[in-house]
Amino acid sequence: MNRSILILMSCGVAALAQPAAAQDVGPRVDRLEREMRAVQRKVFPGGAGQMIEPQITAPQTQAAAPGVPATSAIADLTARVSSLESQLSSLTGQIEQNQYQLRQLREAFEAYRKSTDAKLAAGVALPAPVTSDAAPPARDVAAAGDTRDAPPPRINAPAATGGDRAKQVAAIAKPSTGDAGEDAYTYGYRLWQAKLYPEAATALKKMVADYPQHRRASFAQNLLGRAYLDDGKPSLASIAFYDNYKKMPDGERAPDSLLYLGEALVQLKKPADACKVYDELGDVYGDKLTASMKADVAKARLAAKCK
Numbered sequence: 686m687n688r689s690i691l692i693l694m695s696c697g698v699a700a701l702a703q704p705a706a707a708q709d710v711g712p713r714v715d716r717l718e719r720e721m722r723a724v725q726r727k728v729f730p731g732g733a734g735q736m737i738e739p740q741i742t743a744p745q746t747q748a749a750a751p752g753v754p755a756t757s758a759i760a761d762l763t764a765r766v767s768s769l770e771s772q773l774s775s776l777t778g779q780i781e782q783n784q785y786q787l788r789q790l791r792e793a794f795e796a797y798r799k800s801t802d803a804k805l806a807a808g809v810a811l812p813a814p815v816t817s818d819a820a821p822p823a824r825d826v827a828a829a830g831d832t833r834d835a836p837p838p839r840i841n842a843p844a845a846t847g848g849d850r851a852k853q854v855a856a857i858a859k860p861s862t863g864d865a866g867e868d869a870y871t872y873g874y875r876l877w878q879a880k881l882y883p884e885a886a887t888a889l890k891k892m893v894a895d896y897p898q899h900r901r902a903s904f905a906q907n908l909l910g911r912a913y914l915d916d917g918k919p920s921l922a923s924i925a926f927y928d929n930y931k932k933m934p935d936g937e938r939a940p941d942s943l944l945y946l947g948e949a950l951v952q953l954k955k956p957a958d959a960c961k962v963y964d965e966l967g968d969v970y971g972d973k974l975t976a977s978m979k980a981d982v983a984k985a986r987l988a989a990k991c992k
Contacts, residue, residue, distance in 0.1 A: 713766050720773055854884055866899035882916035903936025940970040951989045960991035
């Protein structure tokens, strides 16, 4: 009698334990479904919150052979839920890591784009253009409307070295008119005319630095670019021309700097870029260009085959 009562009581305890376990598994399954939907919204933004079946599924397990003892259904369900929780946690970590790496790639690309745009704007990457031995136009003469300092046609001659070069530099007269800025520009111009390009560049840079507000500062900056071009330093020349246009857009030689920059691009076989420069020149300075310069721009556009 007592034994029968014990057996009935143990069966009742087991029956009560299974609903309790089921109650514990239910909330965990609900939470897993919510988290899986959140993960799918991250991975499949266009899924509209629907559960999407995976393309790769785990192989189905073989059914247990008859007669093999099996665990209870509640124990199996609990184990499967625990496994799902572990897999979901791992998947969430992988998604966060991928998003972090994607942000790093975007930041690196943005930094590279900004650096490249800055170099292109400054013309640093431009290779050497082919310079002409023809006489420079009268736009670079020492005084506006005064052609007394216009250089004669250039003659190819070997560069002087050592003592000969020092004598050539010493032979260049430094003007003294009482206008220090004018004198500094004229001296740089005379050095450039004598093909003493490094010395001319030094003098012209100093003039711009010492007298940035002088009307000849724009002349000096433009001629600095010409000196660099003639000395086989096109990268520095590009920077000089670009700075003259950007820093002194109202200067008298800002349009000339754009024209020379366009000519250099044509020589570099970049006619499309040259046409953009000529378009900029016309848009900004169209009503201020002299008849002579308009003719030069027309010839340049024809050479670049601009539309």
